[in-house]
Amino acid sequence: MDTQTEHLDDTARLIAERACERLILDFVHTLDLGDPGDVAELFTDDGSWEWPEGDRRIEGRDALRSYFAGRPADRLSRRICTNVLVTVTSGTTASATTYFTTYRVDGYAGGFVPPRAPTQVGHYEDTFRKVDDRWLLSSRTLFLAFAGPTDRIETAAPRDTL
Numbered sequence: 001m002d003t004q005t006e007h008l009d010d011t012a013r014l015i016a017e018r019a020c021e022r023l024i025l026d027f028v029h030t031l032d033l034g035d036p037g038d039v040a041e042l043f044t045d046d047g048s049w050e051w052p053e054g055d056r057r058i059e060g061r062d063a064l065r066s067y068f069a070g071r072p073a074d075r076l077s078r079r080i081c082t083n084v085l086v087t088v089t090s091g092t093t094a095s096a097t098t099y100f101t102t103y104r105v106d107g108y109a110g111g112f113v114p115p116r117a118p119t120q121v122g123h124y125e126d127t128f129r130k131v132d133d134r135w136l137l138s139s140r141t142l143f144l145a146f147a148g149p150t151d152r153i154e155t156a157a158p159r160d161t162l
Contacts, residue, residue, distance in 0.1 A: 007091070008088065008090075008091055012091070013088050016086075016088045016091075016094055016130075016135065017086040017088060017094070019128075019135035020086045020088075020094050020096055020126075020128045020135055021084055021086055021096075023042055023126075023128065023135060023136070023137055024081060024084055024096060024098050024124070024126065025081065026042055027039055027042055027137070027140075028079040028081055028100070030042070031068070031071075031077065031079065032077050032078050032079055035069070036068040036069055036071050037065045037066070037068050037069030038065075039064070039068050040061045040062070040064040040065035040068065041061075042136060042137050043061055043064055043136055043137045043138070043140075044061075044129055044131055044136045044137070044138045045060070045061050046059065046060060046061075046138070047059075047060070047061060047064060047136065047137055047138050047139060047140075048060075048064075048138075048139045048140070049064060049067070049139075049140045049141075049142075050139070050140070050141045050142070051141070051142045051144075052141065052143070053143075053144060072106050074106055074107050074108050074109065075104065075105070075106050075108065075150075076104070076105050076106075076108035076113060077102060077103065077104040077105075078102075078103045078104075079100055079101070079102050079103075080100065080101045080102075080103075081098050081099065081100050082098075082099045082100075082101075083097070083098065083099040083123075084096060084097075084098045085097050085098075091130070092129060092130040093127070093128065093129055093130070094127070094128040094135070095125070095126060095127050095128070096124075096125075096126045096128070097123055097124070097125055097126075098123060098124045098126070099121075099122075099123045100120070100121070100122060100123065100124060101118045101120070101121050102118060102119050102120040102121075103116070103118055103119060104119040104120075104150050104151075105150065105151045105152070105153050106150050106151070106152045106153070107152040107153045107154065108153065113153060116151065117148070118146070119147070119148055119149075119150055119151075120144055120146065120147045120148075121144070121145055121146040121147075122142060122143050122144040122145050122146070122147070123142075123143050123145075124140055124141065124142055124143075125140075125141045125143065126139065126140050126141075127139045
């Protein structure tokens with residue numbers, strides 16, 4: 001057993017792991033189906049989001065809110081997260097690696113979008129911190145293995161595809 005986490009019993013470790021897994025899922029759910037700017041509430045006040053390949057680093061909850069709220073209003077996206085591996089490093093810290101696949105188009109006006117290849121495939125490396133008895137993201141770094149431009153679709157009359 002890791003000496004840093006020896007003092008955590010199995011139940012406390014499982015609760016911490018599950019809380020961090022939930023944050024990972026809440027992040028993508030909010031981006032895809034909610035108000036994207038609200039993902040800022042999942043971060044610590046000094047939290048950061050980084051994409052080293054894109055040379056982007058956003059720090060602080062207000063900057064994160066502004067950054068994510070700035071995504072195009074006509075964007076349709078769905079993210080699939082798998083292989084979530086959370087490691088609890090203490091009673092108040094943890095880290096995780098999560099694989100993700102992003103399907104995304106701009107110009108969405110409703111209806112079905114014909115299937116297409118993913119826009120991105122990669123992984124997140126996260127750190128978490130427990131603040132006031134609540135687990136939050138303290139950092140998220142995005143690494144892409146496969147990436148392409150976001151397609152812009154032309155608005156067409158919705159078709160009955162069922």
